[in-house]
Amino acid sequence: MFWLPVLVLILVAILLALWPLLRGRGPVDPMDQAVAFYQARKAELERQHGAGQIGAADFEAAMAEQGRHLLALGRGRGAVTGDGAARRRKIAALAMLVVVPALALGIYFRIGQPGAPDLPLASRDVTPQNMDVASALQRIEQHLARNPDDGRGYEVIAPVYLRAGRFADAAFAYRKVVALLGPSATRLADLGEALVAEKDGIITAEAREAFEKAVTLEPAYAKARFYLAVLLEQDGNRAGAIERLTALAGELGTGPGRLRVEAEIARMRTEPGGLAGGLAGGPASEAGQSIAALPEAERQAAIRSMVDQLDTRLAGGGGTLGEWQRLIRARLVLQEPDKAREALGRAREALAGEPDSLKILEALAGDIPARAP
Amino acid sequence: MIVELGHFALILGFAVALFQATVPLWGAIRGDAVLARLGSQAALVHFALVALSFAALTHAYLVSDFSVLNVFQNSHSLKPLIYKWSGVWGNHEGSMLLWVLILALFGAGVAVFSKRLPDDMLGATLGVQGLIASAFCAFLIFASNPFLRMPNPPIEGRDLNPVLQDPGLAIHPPLLYLGYVGFSIVFSFAAAALILGRVDAAFARMIRPWTLAAWITLTLGIAMGSYWAYYELGWGGYWFWDPVENASLMPWLTGTALLHSAIVLEKREALKTWTILLAVVTFSLSLLGTFLVRSGVLTSVHAFAVDPERGLFILLILIAFIGGSFALFAARASALQGGGLFAPISREGALVFNNLFLSVASLAVFVGTLYPLLLEALTGAKISVGPPFFNLTAVPLMVPLFLAIPFGQKLAWKRGDLLGAGQRLWICMVLGVAGAAISAYATGGGPILALAGIGLGIFLVLGALDDLLDRALRGGIGLIGARLRAIPQSITAMALAHAGAGLMVIGISATAFETEKIAAMKPGETLALDGYTLRLEGIGPVTGPNYNAIAAEFSLRDPAGAELARLRPAKRVYIGRQMPTSEVGRYRHGLSEIYVAIGETSDGQHVDLRAYHKPYVLLIWLGPLLMSIGGILSLLDRRLRIGVPARRARLRPEPAE
Known part of the structure; x- marks a missing residue:
């Protein structure tokens, strides 16, 4: 099938190229053409003269000049000899008949891929299993760029982002999923998970809201309950967190889910510190231990006083990014958004020279609830 | 199968x-x-055959056949259709195929x-063309x-360089190539004439349409490229003296010289060897331009691939053709018979003046472009020859040339009368000076050179058109209509082309009066720009x-507060290559433009921008457009041209057609 058009191509090329040889035509004397050109020039001069564009004297001079050119042409150019013409034509025909096709086929065999089929995109199988992840991702992204309302598309791409470590993209995709397909426990919990991953393990207000809504929709939904329990630890109630996680682990059958919960319980049991310890400075410090032992009301007061101490110390100048973060988070935990905002303002000033730190602070700023109207 | 075919x-x-x-060469x-x-x-x-092959590659682009390496590297399935078309030559291999296609087109022509x-x-001409x-x-x-x-063809391509994703790509390279490659046929004619030892009026008549066609497309191609750079690159400039631009300017300058010397050859059978030499030089410069752009010697938006092997290949082609043709010239030029004689002050003399200045300007550009490259190749030292060099060499050479154009138009063949020619031109000069004075008054002064340029441009436009007026009025008021109709198309063509050069000079001079504002703005803020408000x-x-x-x-x-337009400049990021490009916002009023380009918008709160008011900027490209229209008119005039010499006895010159 491939060789037929190739053959036709070669034959047509040869036929067309050698056509004048087949027809046969006598040689033309080049002098005839030259003479014809100067006759045409004379005719043009006569036309101009007739139209009154050049005067009689100019016309005479110009005509004489053309005549001189014509005479000059005749010198030095004899008639063309035609001997050996038949031999030359044979060689030319042979070159076209043999050398040209042989050369073309020879080169093509060396560098071409005879008969290799075309692969237009429309005819190709572009299902995901035929693609590497990057191509698949690119395809879906392009599809979504053109169809920004396709919730199913976002649902497909979001977990891919999450696995690839593109947490912000994952969170964006899950937000779109919830907005376009409507909330469900799974979608909300997945959104929350992506948000937590984006903030490096910190459960933000938006994440918390997502988990809480998920639990409202489906009270037994494990993933949401897991994160809400961890949130309890983040808020300073490690014991409560362990209690809830233990309950969750009891409900779950054996499997990766349960292992994950148990690992978290083990971490909380063994890892020293927690919020209070962190505020007191060193891990597992005595102060931290004793505060944890206090009854609820006194414990709150003790924490508050330690936070105030930290506040005062940082007000004196200096302070690392870690210390400022601790202060702002503590103010949030203590439900003092105004003080948190104020601390953030001072932190921005104190760390003005460090753009990287400022970025982290800005991420934290998103967690401070807006001022009550 | 289409690809393989x-x-x-x-x-x-x-x-x-x-x-x-x-x-055929043997036969000749x-x-x-x-x-x-x-x-x-x-x-x-x-x-x-080449057209078939070009169609096959185009087909592969249109259907996004990524089994073809070239399509994979330079296309993307989501690319708009026009860029799938134009993307065929938006890369090294495809552009060389276009080059070969146009070469074949001229041969077939x-x-x-x-x-x-x-x-x-x-036979000899087509033989040389076949060699190329x-x-x-x-x-x-x-x-x-x-x-x-x-x-193992991938499922998606790498996309076309975003800078090239513009309608300009569909027009600029084919036009430029038509120009570059068009001079190949003139070169082939010249080589054939050398081989056969025949250079006469008939020869000039033969090469005239080809020279004109190549010159027209090269003019349009360069102007189009300049306009594209103006709105795409976001700098608002029109010419950067970039080596690649210079590479196209050099053959244009010598091609323009060739166009004029071929007129002398056709009409008076003079300047034979010089015309042949110009034909050889012009195509050599085209080849040099191809070498500079395609070898990777230069890095710019035009250099698609940097590959020393390719550079060497083109260099060998370059040496073979330039060396070969100059050797042929040296061996055969002396065999050409001398042509008609003429006095220094004559139409021929004026055209020699033109040739001299255009060639020297081309030489200046040549030195400025190649000297840094040679120096780097030989000593490793990097120097930069920038706009100051060209502004001090090539540009001053243009001034006497432009001044001389209106005089040249009025001189008679063989022996002319400069005073007679100047008789009418002093009015044009006065009007030019007046125009410059009015500009100075309107803009409150300004650079003296720019004002002089505006005066020169006005003189040039009026001087070019005055020739038409002069001819129309020669028979008295009653005969204007008849005289106008009797004016040969070639004369109108010449007047328009020269007026186009004048318009361009005015446009370039007017850039000295542009206003530039750089600002960072927040939504709701305003920026005043020469009375306009953004x-x-x-x-x-x-x-x-x-x-x-x-x-x-x-x-x-506008100053009165009425809204004129909405401008939407943008920063684009192309998905395939993740490469940013800028889109500028422009508003045209008359021949002037408001031009806004934005920079970073990092926080979404404010935007850095540069805004310009560019008075009469469009003249820079309308001028060359008018030049090309002149060229087209001349191309359409198929009459034989004979220069009828002025006779000694006459005092008042009467230029012949």
């Missing part, structure tokens, strides 16, 4: 080009008319339109093959077919 057609085309390069030298005439057939077959050419001249075609086909097939396949209405994301963009929306108000 295209590949085979290209290779067969190469073999046919070799046939074309040998047999031996005086065998039949063999020489075979050149016509071979040129047509060669063109058909000679075969079709030059049936009345002497057989031996036709063979060389470039070989380069294409062995060093830049666009038909190479990929064993207000930032908002910043927002925009999703295109294969790019995402951040666009700013500005409202533009």
Whole structure:
């Protein structure tokens, strides 16, 4: 099938190229053409003269000049000899008949891929299993760029982002999923998970809201309950967190889910510190231990006083990014958004020279609830 | 299969080009008319094969066949259709295929339109053209093959360079190539004339349409490229003295000289060797331009691939053709018979003046472009020859040339009268000076050189058109209509082309009066620009077919406060290559423009921008457009041209047509 058009191509090329040889035509004397050109020039001069564009004297001079050119042409150019013409034509025909096709086929065999089929995109199988992840991702992204309302598309791409470590993209995709397909426990919990991953393990207000809504929709939904329990630890109630996680682990059958919960319980049991310890400075410090032992009301007061101490110390100048973060988070935990905002303002000033730190602070700023109207 | 057929057609085309390069030339030298005439057939077959191969590659682009390496590297399935078309030549291999296609097109053109050419001249010309075609086909097939396949074709391509995703790509390269390559046929004619030892009026008549066609397209191509750079690159400049731009300017300058010297040859049979030399030099400079752009010696938006092997290949082609043609010239030029004589002050003299200045300007550009490259190659030292060099060398050379144009138009053939020619021109001069004075008053002074430039431009436009007026009025008021109709098309063409040069001079001079504002703006803020007011209405994301963009929306108000337009400059990021490009917002009023380009919009709150008011900027491109229209008019005038010499006795000159 491939060789037929190739053959036709070669034959047509040869036929067309050698056509004048087949027809046969006598040689033309080049002098005839030259003479014809100067006759045409004379005719043009006569036309101009007739139209009154050049005067009689100019016309005479110009005509004489053309005549001189014509005479000059005749010198030095004899008639063309035609001997050996038949031999030359044979060689030319042979070159076209043999050398040209042989050369073309020879080169093509060396560098071409005879008969290799075309692969237009429309005819190709572009299902995901035929693609590497990057191509698949690119395809879906392009599809979504053109169809920004396709919730199913976002649902497909979001977990891919999450696995690839593109947490912000994952969170964006899950937000779109919830907005376009409507909330469900799974979608909300997945959104929350992506948000937590984006903030490096910190459960933000938006994440918390997502988990809480998920639990409202489906009270037994494990993933949401897991994160809400961890949130309890983040808020300073490690014991409560362990209690809830233990309950969750009891409900779950054996499997990766349960292992994950148990690992978290083990971490909380063994890892020293927690919020209070962190505020007191060193891990597992005595102060931290004793505060944890206090009854609820006194414990709150003790924490508050330690936070105030930290506040005062940082007000004196200096302070690392870690210390400022601790202060702002503590103010949030203590439900003092105004003080948190104020601390953030001072932190921005104190760390003005460090753009990287400022970025982290800005991420934290998103967690401070807006001022009550 | 279409791809492979295209590949085979290209290779067969190469073999046919070799046939074309040998047999007709042999026939021409031996005086065998039949063999020489075979050149016509071979040129047509060669063109058909290359066109087939070009169509096959285009098809691969249109259907996004990523099994073709070239398509994978330079296309993307989501690319808008027009860029799938134009993307064929938006890369090294494809652009070389376009080059070869245009080379073949000119060969076929000679075969079709030059049936009345002497057989031996036709055979020799097409033979030389076949030699050039063979060389470039070989380069294409062995060093830049666009038909190479990929064993495991990916599902998506790498996309076309975003800077090239613009309608400009559909027009600029084909026009420029038509110009560059068009001079190849003039070169082939010149080489044939040298081989056969015949240079006369008939020869000039033969090369006239080809020189004109190449010159017209090169003019349009360069102007188009300049306009594209103006709005795409976001700098608002029109000419950067970039080596690649210079590479196209050099053949334009010598091509313009050639156009004028060929007129002398056709009308008066003078300047024979000089015309031949210019034809050789012009195409050599075209080849040099191709070498500079395609070898990777230069890095710019035009250099698609940096590959020393390719550079060496083109360099060899360059040396073979330039060296070969100059050797031929040296051996045969003395055999050419001298032509008509003329006095220094005459139309011929004026055209020699033109040639002298254009050639020297081209030489200045040549030195400025190549000296840094040579120095770097020889000593490793990097120097930069920037606009100051060219502004001090090539530009001053243009001034006397432009001043002389209106005088040249009025001089008679063979012996002219400068005073007579100047009689009418002093009015144009006064008007030019007045125009400069009015500009100075309107703008409150300004750079003296720019004002002088505006005066020069006005003088040039009026001087060019005055020639028409003079001819129209020569028979008295009552005969104006008849006289106007009697003016040969070639005279109108000359006047328009020269007026175009004047318009361009005015446009370039007016850039000295532009206003530039650099600012950072927040939504709701305003910026005053020469009485106009720009207000930032908002910043927002925009999703295109294969790019995402951040666009700013500005409202533009005139001094009275009425809203004129909404401008939407943007920063685009193309998905395929993740490469940012800028889109500028422009508003045209009359021949002037308001031009806004945005920079960073990092926080979405404010945007950095540069805004310009550019008075009469469009003249920079309208001038060359008018020059090309003049060229087209001249091309359409198929009459024979004979310069009737002025006779000694007459005092009042009467320029002949």
